[in-house]
Amino acid sequence: MIQLSLSNETTNLFELLTHPNTLNIAFNAVKKNQGSPGIDKVSVNDFAQRKDEELAQLREELINWDYQPKPVRRVEIPKPDNKGVRLLGVPCVRDRVVQTAIKLVIEPILDPMFSNSSFGFRPNRSQHQAIEQARQYVASGKNIVVDIDLSKFFDRINHDRLIGLLGKTILDKRILRLVGMTLRSGVMVNGDIQPTTLGSTQGSPLSPLLSNVVLDVLDKKLEQRGLSFVRFADDCNIFVASRQAGERVMDNTARFIENKMKLVINQEKSKVARANQVNFLGFTIVKDVIAISKEAMKNARGQIKALLPRGTHLTLQATLAAFNKWYVGWSSYFQVTHYPAQFKSLEGYARRRLRARLVSQTKRRKYLFKTLKKRGVKHKTAARTAFSNKGRWALSQTKAVQIAFPNRYFAAAGLFCKSQQALRHWADVNKWIHLA
Numbered sequence: 001m002i003q004l005s006l007s008n009e010t011t012n013l014f015e016l017l018t019h020p021n022t023l024n025i026a027f028n029a030v031k032k033n034q035g036s037p038g039i040d041k042v043s044v045n046d047f048a049q050r051k052d053e054e055l056a057q058l059r060e061e062l063i064n065w066d067y068q069p070k071p072v073r074r075v076e077i078p079k080p081d082n083k084g085v086r087l088l089g090v091p092c093v094r095d096r097v098v099q100t101a102i103k104l105v106i107e108p109i110l111d112p113m114f115s116n117s118s119f120g121f122r123p124n125r126s127q128h129q130a131i132e133q134a135r136q137y138v139a140s141g142k143n144i145v146v147d148i149d150l151s152k153f154f155d156r157i158n159h160d161r162l163i164g165l166l167g168k169t170i171l172d173k174r175i176l177r178l179v180g181m182t183l184r185s186g187v188m189v190n191g192d193i194q195p196t197t198l199g200s201t202q203g204s205p206l207s208p209l210l211s212n213v214v215l216d217v218l219d220k221k222l223e224q225r226g227l228s229f230v231r232f233a234d235d236c237n238i239f240v241a242s243r244q245a246g247e248r249v250m251d252n253t254a255r256f257i258e259n260k261m262k263l264v265i266n267q268e269k270s271k272v273a274r275a276n277q278v279n280f281l282g283f284t285i286v287k288d289v290i291a292i293s294k295e296a297m298k299n300a301r302g303q304i305k306a307l308l309p310r311g312t313h314l315t316l317q318a319t320l321a322a323f324n325k326w327y328v329g330w331s332s333y334f335q336v337t338h339y340p341a342q343f344k345s346l347e348g349y350a351r352r353r354l355r356a357r358l359v360s361q362t363k364r365r366k367y368l369f370k371t372l373k374k375r376g377v378k379h380k381t382a383a384r385t386a387f388s389n390k391g392r393w394a395l396s397q398t399k400a401v402q403i404a405f406p407n408r409y410f411a412a413a414g415l416f417c418k419s420q421q422a423l424r425h426w427a428d429v430n431k432w433i434h435l436a
Helices: 013-017 020-033 044-049 051-064 093-113 127-139 159-167 173-183 207-224 243-260 294-307 316-336 341-361 365-374 379-386 399-404 407-413 419-435
Strands: 072-078 085-090 144-149 187-189 192-194 228-232 235-240 271-274 283-286 289-292
Touching: 013 093, 013 173, 020 044, 020 051, 020 093, 044 051, 044 093, 051 093, 093 173, 093 207, 127 228, 127 235, 127 283, 127 289, 127 316, 144 243, 159 173, 159 207, 207 228, 207 235, 207 243, 235 243, 243 271, 289 294, 294 316, 294 341, 316 341, 316 407, 341 399, 341 407, 341 419, 365 379, 365 399, 379 399
Parallel strands: 072 187
Antiparallel strands: 072 085, 144 235, 144 271, 187 192, 228 235, 283 289
């Protein structure tokens, strides 16, 4: 393990960064995260096969100042609902090792200085803790939210300003020089290398920590004003008791961000509204309870539609495997909702799409009739359903099709169900509260 000493006022961090132990731990972290190759096309596994010699060479380059980070590979990730793309950068593996090593040596120094109201990209902190803190503010009566959205925050980080902020705490100028080299490494777009004079690459192991360094300035200002707030990365919500106070806080905070921090407020997305009208990290606070936001539910239905097409060449088992892989992760993130019925609604929609698929696979009406009868539907009901003029989507929610393919049919086929787990959880919670 790395033992970080602050006895030298952080002036000898470079020796710690270039220690073989540090570089080895940094590579193991990179290997754990995997990721795509950078512009040199060297994968994590390729690097791992030559790990000892690669790390030894990297260490020598760092010590002799022969190290030069390569430009990152530009990747465009579509945003939900066709709202444009998010620009990510993929550094080369060796550069990811260096950036991770920098993070390893400076994060233990910087993190204790950050605000208790900051939850993003920090050790032992999470979105769930952030949303719970938000819920507590709303429950205390501060149900008006100043929802601040920063426009292209990562792309607008000023390098000199960031290095200046780091230099107040990190006194080893060699570390600051390495950070500056990383920020200015450039980006490759369609084969052309473009300089990076502003911004910090989303996709870099170091970028989240650097973003907290920049936004800690905002945190300290809000604390100085005695405001209740929760920040996760560049998503900041301030909680006040009245709309008038909210408008005043929005005006003052926007001026500080744009005039002092030289960042830009997204006027279209920023607003002052009641808590139940604000989407924070995919959640909404309704009175004093947590719910999955309408936008997150809409996006989830879109994902279900894509994963469970009514017509597909895949087997039911393969389809359910792909669905479960997504839904287990999605429902795990949103498990803190106080409304288990939200999971039930999505699972009902998933089963309906699967029933529509099963109806489609019967091809002809007479085969659907035979299938319904075979699966326990009465003759008259099966005939009335199969020979109606309804399409497959309408048929999917008829009583006959639900009898033929009940919920337990899909459970037996392997469909993951979160709602039952959530209902049992809240039943146990309510029982505990009652006994208390």
